Amino acid sequence: MSVLCPPTTYLPPIAKIASFSVTQLLDALTYLQSLYHPEVRGSRRKRVQAPVYNREQNLRLCYEDDNELQVIRSDAFERSYSIRWLTALIAQLEVWQDLSHSGEVSLDDLGKPEPTFVHTEMIVQQAVSLLAICAGVAAAGMITRNFIFGSIDGQRRVEAQLTDIPLDNDDYGSVGAQTWGGACVLAEMIVEDPERFGLDFSSDDPESRRLNVLELGAGTGLVSLVVTKLLDTLPSFNHREVSVVATDFHPSVLANLRSNVNAIVPSTDNQITSTHSITTHFLDWSSFSTTPRPNYLSYPFDVVFGADIIYEAQHAVWIRDCLKGLMRRPSDSIVSPAVFHLVIPLRPTHTFESSTVESVFLKACDVDPNGDADLIILSKESIMCDAHGDYTRGQGLGEDVEYAYYKIGWSNTRL
Ligand SMILES: C[S@@+](CC[C@H](N)C(=O)[O-])C[C@H]1O[C@@H](n2cnc3c(N)ncnc32)[C@H](O)[C@@H]1O
Structure with missing residues (x-):
């Protein structure tokens, strides 16, 4: 076509x-x-x-x-x-x-x-x-988008169809009703090179235990859906249990997220295959530390994703506190340490908010090697994108969009 x-x-x-x-x-x-x-x-x-x-x-x-x-x-x-x-x-x-x-x-x-x-x-x-x-x-209405991502060698291809719903004009919190560039960039990078994201273990990997994946602020669910479909195509995950948990806190965003997931995976059991599942759940970073933890968040997560989820001053602190409670600790996982993959746009209008990532999560050299394990920035990469597309979202016509991709993990993580 x-x-x-x-x-x-x-x-x-x-x-x-x-x-x-x-x-x-x-x-x-x-x-x-x-x-x-x-x-x-x-x-x-x-x-x-x-x-x-x-x-x-x-x-x-x-x-x-x-x-x-x-x-x-x-x-x-x-x-x-x-x-x-x-x-x-x-x-x-x-x-x-x-x-x-x-x-x-x-x-x-x-x-x-x-x-x-x-x-x-x-x-x-x-x-x-x-x-x-x-x-x-x-x-700014409802749009169904078809995404196709492929591996660099052209051997693997993942498609996902999902719906953006209209933003609620009176409610700034409904931004997750639409798919943002950060999710597209992250999903694309994951499909290109799953191993880089801890998602392609060789079949003789001694860690054959269940893989728990979490997405924070999933919005329309692009990253979670793409990861779920990708894992389904990777031979090393054929017989391995996989659970993908896509979370958000805004009621209409969460409802749309559920509908996008259910359009691909039957709502009855959320099983994409007998061993792989994707579920959607409420998770508000701001109240995570002060409310009882629901069962669906009870296991430690091996891989955590976040796309465009740092745009208010408190976000980085709240997210760090969530991660401390949710990411698998290094002592539990030796071969594949848990990593949080974060992609954020560096909006000229939100330079302070973006900078909080680097004040909240320290660098390895700033952490006492003999102290308790802490969450640190393991690596940072800059990604430049052409601006093309919907100009109603923040930046002006023709400006490039820069993203920062952070890998965040425990201070005693060896990558
Ligand atoms: C800019 S959108 C990005 C959505 C999606 N990750 C993407 O890139 O398309 C930010 C997301 O973070 C969610 N969010 C904001 N504050 C939150 C909080 N306190 N707890 C959980 N999710 C939150 C929003 O509902 C929204 O889905």
Whole structure:
């Protein structure tokens, strides 16, 4: 599928929409999303070599194609054709739904037996949201995004589809309703090189115990979902128990996180395979130390992720206190020490808040080697991204976005 075809050429003809399979219609819908969905701002890492895959399906093209994409995107005729096509698609899906709900006709009779047909409700929802975007009435509305990440050698590929919901304008706390560039950058780096994140042990690793993964401030859940799906593809985790726990504290953010996870993993048992699970839970960093710890946080975590979760003065302190209670202590884990992987954007408007990471977490040289184990910065890396994307989120047009990637672990950790 190339997104550089205009909708009038690419989409199945409106008059014949009913004769196409659900899979073909889904493909067409994905194509339109590719074309009209804004990219997550600051999620394109600058690199020396071209990426095997780009993060979002809509960017599965070389960066030079941007201009061509903009031409199609801004063509009013193509846009109005897409609106008509989406309206016809929604009407057709509703007809199929009604027929199948009435029980008069089975799905097979409709000639639509693909498993995806059971998700028609979800497809209608995506089409409606896309329609609103094409019609220009959903500047900050619900968006379903398709992300694709690949390993450097092109051998591994992880896809995740998730929904951003509208930000609640009266509530600054609902920022996690949308996917941020930091999550895209972190997810991409994890898939590129899982070992770097403690996620690819060789099969003869003596540590065959369960792997506990935690995400703090998971928002829409991109990192947790990508990690869950990635671990499912790694042979070294075939028979190893894996638990991924995605957490957040804001009610509407948490509800959206659950819905994104449930769209990929059945809600009944949260098991992605017999040994791998992903669950979503409430965790408020500010009250972690003063409230009883729930069961779902009772085990020590081996790998902890955080993307764009330091933007208020107290965040780093609260998060450190959570980590002290949640990360596996070095004495429990010799071969693979627990690490917290943190990616934060260095927003010019939040320099103080960002700097708190380095005042709260010390460096190895500042820690008494004979004292109690403390959480320290094991390494720091700068990541530059092109600004492309949704300019409504903080920085100005055309500015690059810089991220800091910190590895934080116990002071007596040997990496
Ligand atoms: C900027 S968003 C980043 C979301 C996601 N990690 C991403 O990069 O797309 C910050 C996240 O931290 C969460 N958060 C903020 N304060 C929190 C707290 N006290 N406890 C738990 N989560 C919190 C928000 O709800 C939100 O999901």
